[in-house]
Amino acid sequence: MKIALVSPYDFAHPGGVILHIAYLERYFTRMGHEVKVIAPASRAIPDFGDRFIPIGRPRPIPSSGSIARVTISIWLAPKIRSVLEREKFDIIHFHEPLMPMLCTSILRLSKTANVGTFHASYGKPGYNFARPIGKWILRRWFRKLDGKIAVSRPAMEFAHEHFPGYYNIIPNGVDVEHFSPDVAPIEEFKDGKLNILFVSRLEKRKGLNYLLQAFRQVKEEIPNSRLIVVGPGTRLRRRYERYVARTGLKDVVFTGLVSYDDLPRYYQTADVFCAPAIGSESFGIILLEAMALGKPIVASNIEGYASVISPGVDGLLVPPADKDKLAQALISLLNDEALRQEMGAKGRIKALEHSWERIARRVFAYYVRVLSEPPWNKKFPEFEESAVSV
Numbered sequence: 001m002k003i004a005l006v007s008p009y010d011f012a013h014p015g016g017v018i019l020h021i022a023y024l025e026r027y028f029t030r031m032g033h034e035v036k037v038i039a040p041a042s043r044a045i046p047d048f049g050d051r052f053i054p055i056g057r058p059r060p061i062p063s064s065g066s067i068a069r070v071t072i073s074i075w076l077a078p079k080i081r082s083v084l085e086r087e088k089f090d091i092i093h094f095h096e097p098l099m100p101m102l103c104t105s106i107l108r109l110s111k112t113a114n115v116g117t118f119h120a121s122y123g124k125p126g127y128n129f130a131r132p133i134g135k136w137i138l139r140r141w142f143r144k145l146d147g148k149i150a151v152s153r154p155a156m157e158f159a160h161e162h163f164p165g166y167y168n169i170i171p172n173g174v175d176v177e178h179f180s181p182d183v184a185p186i187e188e189f190k191d192g193k194l195n196i197l198f199v200s201r202l203e204k205r206k207g208l209n210y211l212l213q214a215f216r217q218v219k220e221e222i223p224n225s226r227l228i229v230v231g232p233g234t235r236l237r238r239r240y241e242r243y244v245a246r247t248g249l250k251d252v253v254f255t256g257l258v259s260y261d262d263l264p265r266y267y268q269t270a271d272v273f274c275a276p277a278i279g280s281e282s283f284g285i286i287l288l289e290a291m292a293l294g295k296p297i298v299a300s301n302i303e304g305y306a307s308v309i310s311p312g313v314d315g316l317l318v319p320p321a322d323k324d325k326l327a328q329a330l331i332s333l334l335n336d337e338a339l340r341q342e343m344g345a346k347g348r349i350k351a352l353e354h355s356w357e358r359i360a361r362r363v364f365a366y367y368v369r370v371l372s373e374p375p376w377n378k379k380f381p382e383f384e385e386s387a388v389s390v
Helices: 016-030 047-049 077-087 102-109 132-143 154-160 206-220 236-246 263-269 285-292 325-333 337-353 356-372
Strands: 002-006 034-039 052-054 061-065 066-070 091-095 113-118 145-149 194-199 225-230 252-256 272-275 298-299 315-317
Touching: 002 016, 002 102, 016 034, 016 047, 016 091, 016 356, 034 047, 034 102, 047 052, 052 206, 077 102, 091 102, 091 298, 091 356, 113 154, 113 356, 145 154, 145 356, 194 206, 194 263, 194 285, 194 325, 206 225, 206 236, 206 325, 225 263, 236 252, 263 285, 272 285, 272 325, 285 298, 285 337, 298 325, 315 325, 325 337
Parallel strands: 002 034, 002 091, 034 052, 091 113, 113 145, 194 225, 194 272, 225 252, 272 298, 298 315
Antiparallel strands: 061 066
16 A cells, blocks of 8 residues: 655654654555655655655744644645655545644645544644634545544544544554663663653643652652653753752753653663643653553643553552642652552553554554545545544
């Protein structure tokens, strides 16, 4: 099968959607299919060779406490037509299919089967773009989707609220070969201290400020503890570092962005992984990464994380933005090595169930289903489906 995977986001910039697409491409290719990735790119993507087709120049756009790097050009149609006529894809799989401008432009011009995966959850913008005319236009392109996937129930509910229809939940995956318990830890942090690990971009919605406040309490109860902060970010990092200096908080390490090759070693170094985000998370790939290395988790009880964590089984959930409850959960796990091992082992089992090989096969089976259920090629059908599917 000839498959196109379309991203609205800069493919040269790391992120959950980009990783999702990259792994689908890898496993579809291993399965013997011809796959092309179409996306804007701020620099060359040498690892993909001719399997990557750049369209559009990405621009940083502020978006719900984060930055969306998308192309906003309205002059993409000639290049898109040329690519679609040349490649003649059997199916085009859009990620965030209603995100202007690349996805909506390709969707508008596509004459083949179209599948869309919805990644966003509540708090993300885009669907109310230029109301009411923009919403009417998006509904029109939504009707060109022959299949719809959501990565979680929160993502499904968010999309369904704006665009009612039948959605299939196929979650994000994790590379269980890369995130393996066999990797070596970071040697400098294996000095007998108990390590709490945070991995995320340093953005307000990721909740690191609450973790820093909680860690002050942890440090009082467990002096032999350390907080390792992994992730890119400049402006907020300076603010967090000033907080650490002002309060005299010890054993907080900011590593900045680490390479994808080194990331598993940081997870391996951790005794507890902490994800204190306050919202706008549809799933939480970082949770699966930590689970793949057998690490227990303390996370905010937000919908995206609650769809991954089984409380008391593979992790603990606490109210978002509650530094006291966050501290209590961290202290309870750090003080109980047996519980940490038990939760980590159960998390590892869950991660194996979300291996990218399994997820890719589920997505491909959905392609086959879409192509086998005529009339997939009838464009702009009236809505007949109002149910949602798990």
